[in-house]
Amino acid sequence: MKLSIIKIGGNVIENSNELAKFLKLFANLDGYKILVHGGGKLATQLATKLGIESKMVGGRRITDAETLEVITMVYAGLTSKNIVAQLQANNCNAIGLSGADGDAIQAHKRPIKEIDYGFAGDVDGVNSLMISKLLDADLIPVFCAMTHDGNGQLLNTNADTIASELAIGLSDIYETTLYYCFEKKGVLMDVVDDDSVVKHIDVSKYQQLLNNGIIADGMLPKLENCFHALNQNVSKVCIGHPSMLHSENELFTTITL
Structure with missing residues (x-):
């Protein structure tokens, strides 16, 4: 049995027209499927309205107690329920979940090393049976980017990581394909040329792109998640614009070992 796990990025979530187009594509996707969403920019906007400073280090959010409250409201509340309601309108019987619901995704609070990330969670396991x-x-x-530690504490967890860990956890039951959807068409050779998509990346190509500085910044952790998933029996990973879910679109990046 095949399973598609699709992670949708913040830039699409914030654009109501793009989100509506994506959710229609997702609803029409055949077979078993799971949606994972972020919502970081919306959380930052709400935090600002509430007078709460958003602290970021290396692109990762410092999640203090106040920020965790905001994230819970935005991720597990507003964003999740908006997505679920729109999927229902597309005849897709969705259910919004955090990692705490049904004990779906267990995690632990990230240990303090050089930086204290606060209530940030690193995934321990996925309840694949449930x-x-x-x-x-x-x-x-429909999973938001939140997990729990089993002792009543919610944790903020990177949505890319949640998607890859779900794919890994469910690969014992299904043939899983992981899709990372965002505003670009894929991994680009030239960041200013949207059509310069690298259509296939394997381990040797990845190393070559790293050495040449093509893969850098925010794409680095995304690609690390991809290869981590592939090394744990996930069948393949695709990165690109949501239109890659349409069978006629062939311009996106496929990643294999």
Whole structure:
């Protein structure tokens, strides 16, 4: 059985027209599927309105107690329910979840090393049996970027990581393909040329792109997640614009070992 796990980035979530187009594509996707979403920029906007400073280090959010409250409101509340309601309008019977719901994704608070990330969670495991029961009941799980530690503490967890860990955890049951959707068409050779897509990346090509500085900044952790998933039995990973979910679009990046 095949399973598609699709992570959608913040820039699409913030654009109501782009989000509506994506959710229609997602709803029409055949087979078992799971959606994972972020919402960091919306959380930052709400935090600013509430007079809470958003602290970032190396692109990662410092999640203090106040910020965790905002993230919970935005990720598990507003963004999640908006997405679920729109999927229902597309005849897609979705159910919004955090990692705490059904004990779906367990994590631990990230240990303090050079930086204290606060209530940031690193994933320990996925409750693949519970999630597969939802899929068998024709429910479409929609996961926000939150996990829990089993002791009552919610944790902010990177959405790319959640998507890859779900793909890994469910690869024992399904043939899983992981899709990272964002505003670009894929991994680009030239950041100013949207059509300069690298269509296939394997381990040797990845090393070559790294050495040449083509893969850098925010794409680095994304690619690290991709290869981590592939090394844990995920079938393949695709990166590109949401239109790659349409069978006629062939311009996106496929990553394999």
